[in-house]
Amino acid sequence: MLQLSLLREQPDFVIAGLTRKFVAEPAAAVAAVLAFDQRRRTTQTALDDNLARANQLAREIGELMKSAAREGRAAEAEALKAETAALKQQAQTLKTELETVETALHDALVKLPNLPHASVPTGRTAQENETVREGGTKPNLPPTAQPHWDLIKQYDIIDFELGNKITGAGFPVYKGQGARLQRALINFFLDQARDAGYTEMQPPVVVNAASAYATGQLPDKEGQMYHDAQDNLYLIPTAEVPITNLYRDEIIAPDRLPIRNAGYTPCFRREAGSWGADVRGLNRLHQFDKVEIVQIAAPQDSYRLLEEMVAHVEGLLQQLELPYRVLRLCSGDMSFASALTYDLEVWSAAQGRWLEVSSVSNFETFQANRLKLRTKGEGGKTHLLHTLNGSALALPRIVAALLENNQEEGRIRLPEVLHSYCGFGAISRQQ
């Protein structure tokens, strides 16, 4: 959620940013918010004055009651009581109005996306994303090379049919060397995060509505989460949700910043309506594994830390010997909450396409505003912090690329760095 103070103080700046995000009628949207804000303030001033008067009367009545017995002033007290009755009625009306206008203000404000950072290229679609750099070398595969959905059957390491039987489509079962590869990747990613200064966290994988709301999954993406209606809990779509919410409603001492956390969790996504030709095999799943890195930073440090995070993820891809590229997303392709996002994609050789394996974003104060995540600055004033997160990394597409890019006759070679984690150096037919 954008900060109301920014709309008040720099409406033109906000409108310019919203325009770049292709928000319809940005000037009208900002004007509507400001109008609600104005109404809210006059209403609250009226209510506060009313309550101040009522409080004062209550004090006076208290005094009169004390002296009533010996001075016979009960009648005066009764008169004042009559006045408070009128005030109360008025206060009730004002309270209702305040609630209504606050809701309207809030509803208008949460509809506005975050503003793109100055370095974000303006553009509507993924075609206009900017390639920042590429790394690694694309392999030259023979024409007989197979896509990963065939390889996993051939080596019997990931079984979609079994998952379909016990759960449903998009919930694969990892078997034997496939399961061990998953575990190896998770451990490798977590160890790398720890070495980079992140504290490992193991959060719950279901969260309450307040958490889902604070990081922005609710209300916008309600239909994309699995929901347990009985207890009103949501399965997390990413570890970002619980790990960021650890700091909901907190005032963090400046000397604790930046806070760096990492966590492995399974992630659950309904992916309603997003199935198509490009989502075969591991390209899109309802449940997948991911290690997420999250930082909470002072505003002046956040963009430097964002670059660090991208470098960390790049380092992982380099160690996995995967060809990759780093994209700076254009304004129209960025998520609702992000101010600047880098996507990292790996080359999936048999499919002949880039697969997004990580998205690293700076949300500036957009999430922190809903989280009420603050710090105390000069003069004891509180102000919002910046939140950042990134995948480091999501497993399925990494596995897809590893399988496709490294396929050889009768085996799939694995990068050196995984050998000790897996306990084997190549996937072969024996389990």
Place this chain on the structure above:
RNA sequence: AGAGAAGUGGCAGAGUGGUCGAAUGCGACGGAUUCGAAAUCCGUUAUGCCCGCAAGGGUAUCGGGGGUUCGAAUCCCUCCUUCUCUGCCA
């Protein structure tokens, strides 16, 4: 899951209808003292919102929500959480 008890400021802990955003202690911060430190002394030490250039003032918040009352941390209802005992269980 059943029975009982409890939820107050960074922590501990008082407060059972008015002068309570809240005693006291600890911690933290600033100052005095000191060559420096300890000890001691003085002071400061929750958050949101509204009015105001500011100084300052107002308002709300004592687990959440609702109610009674002129007035609620205090009484009532409800939900949540924690603790103790019993039961069940990886």
